[in-house]
Amino acid sequence: MGSGGREHALAWKLAQSPTCDKLFASPGNPGIAEHADCVPLDATNHDAIIAFCRENAISLVVIGPEAPLVDGLGDSLRIADIPVFGPSQAAAQLEGSKGFTKDLCQRAQIPTAGYVRTRSLDEAKDALLGFGAPYVLKADGLAAGKGVVIAETREEAESALLEMFGGKFGEAGAEVVIEEFMQGEEASFFALTDGHAILPFGSAQDHKRVGERDTGPNTGGMGAYSPAPVLTAELEAQVLREIIEPTVMALRQEGTPYSGVLYAGLMLTEQGPKLIEYNCRFGDPECQVLMMRLDSDLAAIMLACAKGELADTSAVFADQTALTVVMAARGYPDAPDKGGEIVLSETNTAEGSGKTKIFHAGTALKDGKLIANGGRVLNVTAMGGNVTQAQKAAYAALDAVRFPTGFCRRDIGWREVEREA
Ligand code: AMP
Ligand code: GLY
Numbered sequence: 001m002g003s004g005g006r007e008h009a010l011a012w013k014l015a016q017s018p019t020c021d022k023l024f025a026s027p028g029n030p031g032i033a034e035h036a037d038c039v040p041l042d043a044t045n046h047d048a049i050i051a052f053c054r055e056n057a058i059s060l061v062v063i064g065p066e067a068p069l070v071d072g073l074g075d076s077l078r079i080a081d082i083p084v085f086g087p088s089q090a091a092a093q094l095e096g097s098k099g100f101t102k103d104l105c106q107r108a109q110i111p112t113a114g115y116v117r118t119r120s121l122d123e124a125k126d127a128l129l130g131f132g133a134p135y136v137l138k139a140d141g142l143a144a145g146k147g148v149v150i151a152e153t154r155e156e157a158e159s160a161l162l163e164m165f166g167g168k169f170g171e172a173g174a175e176v177v178i179e180e181f182m183q184g185e186e187a188s189f190f191a192l193t194d195g196h197a198i199l200p201f202g203s204a205q206d207h208k209r210v211g212e213r214d215t216g217p218n219t220g221g222m223g224a225y226s227p228a229p230v231l232t233a234e235l236e237a238q239v240l241r242e243i244i245e246p247t248v249m250a251l252r253q254e255g256t257p258y259s260g261v262l263y264a265g266l267m268l269t270e271q272g273p274k275l276i277e278y279n280c281r282f283g284d285p286e287c288q289v290l291m292m293r294l295d296s297d298l299a300a301i302m303l304a305c306a307k308g309e310l311a312d313t314s315a316v317f318a319d320q321t322a323l324t325v326v327m328a329a330r331g332y333p334d335a336p337d338k339g340g341e342i343v344l345s346e347t348n349t350a351e352g353s354g355k356t357k358i359f360h361a362g363t364a365l366k367d368g369k370l371i372a373n374g375g376r377v378l379n380v381t382a383m384g385g386n387v388t389q390a391q392k393a394a395y396a397a398l399d400a401v402r403f404p405t406g407f408c409r410r411d412i413g414w415r416e417v418e419r420e421a
Helices: 005-015 046-055 066-070 073-079 098-108 121-128 154-165 233-253 286-293 298-306 387-398 414-420
Strands: 115-118 135-139 148-151 176-179 185-193 198-206 209-211 215-218 223-226 260-269 272-279 321-329 356-360 363-366 369-372 376-384
Touching: 005 286, 005 298, 005 356, 005 376, 046 073, 066 073, 098 115, 098 176, 098 233, 098 272, 115 121, 121 154, 121 176, 135 154, 148 154, 154 176, 185 233, 185 286, 185 298, 198 233, 198 286, 223 286, 223 387, 233 260, 233 272, 286 321, 286 376, 321 387, 356 387, 376 387, 387 414
Parallel strands: none
Antiparallel strands: 115 176, 135 148, 135 176, 185 198, 185 260, 198 223, 209 215, 223 321, 260 272, 321 376, 356 376, 363 369
16 A cells, blocks of 8 residues: 555565565556556545455555554454554554654653643643753644754744644644754664564664755655664664563553554664654655665565564565665655656666666656656665665666656765765
8 A cells, every 4th residue: 555665665575575476556656567556546445445455365455654554544454354564543653643652652661852742832832941942842643744843942942833733734733742852863773563573674864854964854755775884783782672672562561562564763862772753654765775675575574464473584684785865856845846757767677686776756657658746756776785885876877867857865875975985
């Protein structure tokens, strides 16, 4: 289920699984259509999805984005006895409500920023007095990645609160979490869990800002690489012990076990790794680099996770770096220019070369031509011996793409490239 670059990477990998003999995608995109039959199902119509699964004897549903998970599609499928990769509505609250996650961290003593949950402007203004600048303000609910404000001054913070409680994010901003500001480098860690067993599933770092050297407005992510060398084996063990395991245990003990992928956004502080936030799905474009590196049968792993049999499963990742560069439509993230033509060269569309792969994030076919149909359009992905080599290969593949109304950052991976130099 889904239509972005993350879902293209999942479909590409699932289609390679020896245990997958037939793949459908809903709604999919022109890239996904190379690996799956695309069917336009309405993600909010659970009955229609269940009927489709029964008619086609579907043995596993993989839900890509967070919205259908927070909307309870996983629950509807489980009630219908259809195996599903993705958490229940109750467990997806880890992404659906920042306040829910902060309270869980407090109960389970998981390292994270200090916080206050507020439900009105007055309450929030009072709470601000307990924090110093910069102020971190978060709309509680899903806000398409735009619900976080870091304000340098009290005045800025108060005007952001006014907007949030004024309905800028609709229902998502009816509650606002105010947090202590954490300092450090960010990294992402992924783990699959069936509620009991935990399978570490790799690390990544992304670039959220639209401009080079990480400047300008926030986006869904302009590029990523995996693994994240800053997350050493020792730090990963600490993250598992102090953050992931207590989360999985708390949710199980509270009667809302988590099943699916847990995506932990981490701040590597001087006091050790702390949780910034959880997502209840793979990152986009982080998924693309994880899938490039995964050597195991993804369908078998996801099915085992869905069935509660993850303990018997392992995941092998290539000991190489994968790096992806997002090509976005001019104007992204504000008002992307849709409709621009894209020409991919033959080598770029070649399947499974193992070296480079272009995932479609926001494309469409019009009169037989490939066009841009979203903010983030393509994810040009390559493997290399380290970040520097993977970066070089990714930009070489990218320079062979003709997409005149598109743009990209030329410095994806810069922190690591500098460290490697
Ligand atoms: P989130 O949507 O919660 O991941 O927040 C978006 C971005 O805001 C994160 O990737 C961080 O860069 C930043 N951020 C969020 N919370 C904090 C915090 N408590 N301290 C410092 N930066 C933060
Ligand atoms: N790339 C960030 C996210 O998927 O949330």
